[in-house]
Amino acid sequence: MHWVIRQSIFKPGNYQLLVNALDTLRISHTSVAIANGTFDMLPDVNPEGKVYVCGAIKLARIARDKGWVPGSLLNENFKFDIWLAQLGSELLNHDIETGTLADVRTGHLAKFFIRPCEDNKAFDGMVMDSEMIADWRRDPAKAQLQKIDVIVSPVKAIYREYRLFIVNRRVVAGSVYRIGGRAEISPDVEDDVLDYARGVIDTWAPAHSFVMDVCLTQEGLKVIEFNNINSSGFYAINVPKYVEAIQTHYG
Numbered sequence: 001m002h003w004v005i006r007q008s009i010f011k012p013g014n015y016q017l018l019v020n021a022l023d024t025l026r027i028s029h030t031s032v033a034i035a036n037g038t039f040d041m042l043p044d045v046n047p048e049g050k051v052y053v054c055g056a057i058k059l060a061r062i063a064r065d066k067g068w069v070p071g072s073l074l075n076e077n078f079k080f081d082i083w084l085a086q087l088g089s090e091l092l093n094h095d096i097e098t099g100t101l102a103d104v105r106t107g108h109l110a111k112f113f114i115r116p117c118e119d120n121k122a123f124d125g126m127v128m129d130s131e132m133i134a135d136w137r138r139d140p141a142k143a144q145l146q147k148i149d150v151i152v153s154p155v156k157a158i159y160r161e162y163r164l165f166i167v168n169r170r171v172v173a174g175s176v177y178r179i180g181g182r183a184e185i186s187p188d189v190e191d192d193v194l195d196y197a198r199g200v201i202d203t204w205a206p207a208h209s210f211v212m213d214v215c216l217t218q219e220g221l222k223v224i225e226f227n228n229i230n231s232s233g234f235y236a237i238n239v240p241k242y243v244e245a246i247q248t249h250y251g
Contacts, residue, residue, distance in 0.1 A: 001251030002047035003029040004063075006055035014234050018054065021240040027247055034058050050251055056121045056231040070250045074228040077206035078119035080151050083226060086204040092215055092222040093153035102146040106133055109154060117149040119228050127155055160216040161224065162189055163235050164197050167209045167245035171197055175235035185236040196221040209246070 003022060007015055022029045030045045034055075041062055051068035053059045063071030076082075081098070083091055093113060097105045106112055107130065114133070115125030122145060128136075136142050161178040164171050174189035197212055200223060211232040213224040234242075 001050040001052055001247055003027060004045060004051055004053045004059070005029060005031050006034060006059045007031045008033065009055045009231050010233065017234055017239045018243070021243040024240060025243060025247065027243065052246060052250060054230055056228070060230065072228070072230045073207045073209050074230060075207055078226060078228055080117045087200070087223060090200065090223055092156055092217065092224050093151065095153055097152040098149065100147050101150050102137060104150055104152050106130060106152055111155050113153045113155055114150055117151055121231070122148050125225070156217055158215045158217055162193055162214045163237065164212045164214060165229060165237055165242045166201065166212060167242070168249045169201050169205060169208055172245040173237035173241045175237045177235040187236045187238060193221065
């Protein structure tokens with residue numbers, strides 16, 4: 001199976017980890033660029049046989065148009081309202097307000113967590129306050145964001161945050177990425193976190209392969225969000241294990 005990678009989707013360190021893993025496992029791959037405002041892929045590669053892509057919405061569309069299989073695993077399940085309907089209070093941010101960035105209700109909260117409803121990479125989920133969102137709403141450079149549907153939730157106390165890569169409904173790699181609100185990465189994920197993730201997968205999953213972010217709170221473990229496996233950052237996961245799992249299952 002050939003891998004097509006949009007280099008700009010990853011930070012340089014993540015990109016190099018992926019390329020090193022592919023080279024070590026002797027898997028063929030091509031790095032591509034997509035010009036801003038277009039769906040023009042350079043180089044315009046057309047590998048024979050199966051193709052797996054590493055990129056977000058644009059590369060997913062290109063893969064679909066070219067008929068690449070498995071291509072991208074992004075689908076309509078990567079939306080917060082669907083996660084809420086399926087998992088309810090297992091989601092960290094189940095107590096939400098929804099609306100567009102321009103008009104979602106936030107005045108009752110001193111600080112709040114905000115993210116796009118869809119996994120569309122429009123902006124990363126973050127904590128804001130009333131002054132910051134007012135600045136965003138006034139900023140002409142963010143005019144294209146104003147009509148995006150978002151969710152807003154009260155800020156929660158989070159002790160540890162984890163990223164888990166799931167291939168064929170099985171956790172194949174994981175990483176701690178934040179402890180006590182500070183960026184701190186480690187490949188050591190506790191067994192109870194893995195057991196919790198398996199229980200969530202047994203209940204519902206957005207795809208056969210995906211990324212799940214989980215956190216430890218004062219109410220126990222909760223799901224932060226699901227992410228498209230084709231475009232998620234690695235932190236300290238074992239990248240060769242992820243690559244080998246994808247190659248084995250889909251290739």
